[in-house]
Amino acid sequence: MARAALGWSTQDLAREAGIGINTVNRFEAGQDARVSSLEKMRQALEDAGLEFIPENGGGAGVRLRKKNSHASPN
Numbered sequence: 001m002a003r004a005a006l007g008w009s010t011q012d013l014a015r016e017a018g019i020g021i022n023t024v025n026r027f028e029a030g031q032d033a034r035v036s037s038l039e040k041m042r043q044a045l046e047d048a049g050l051e052f053i054p055e056n057g058g059g060a061g062v063r064l065r066k067k068n069s070h071a072s073p074n
Contacts, residue, residue, distance in 0.1 A: 002045050002052075002062045017044040 003013055010028070014021040017040040024041070027033040042052070051065045 002050055005050060005062055005064055006045070006048050008048075013041060013044065016048065017041045 003010070006012075008016070010021055010024045014024045017024075017037070019037050019040055023033055023037050027038070027041070045062075046052070049065050050062055052062055
């Protein structure tokens with residue numbers, strides 16, 4: 001779901017996270033992955049603008065952060 005929100009392929013996520021594509025594929029198939037690899041994937045997704053939503057009774061999820069339209073120019 002996170003990759004889809006960004007329009008990323010498994011190759012895109014692997015490249016942005018600095019991990020192997022097989023690691024992404026294994027994780028998405030429900031297999032084990034190293035904690036360090038999970039942290040790298042999460043960081044890459046967050047850096048791209050994704051926000052993880054904690055469990056709140058309706059299930060955990062993801063969303064794209066709103067762009068700050070009120071940012072002042074430099």
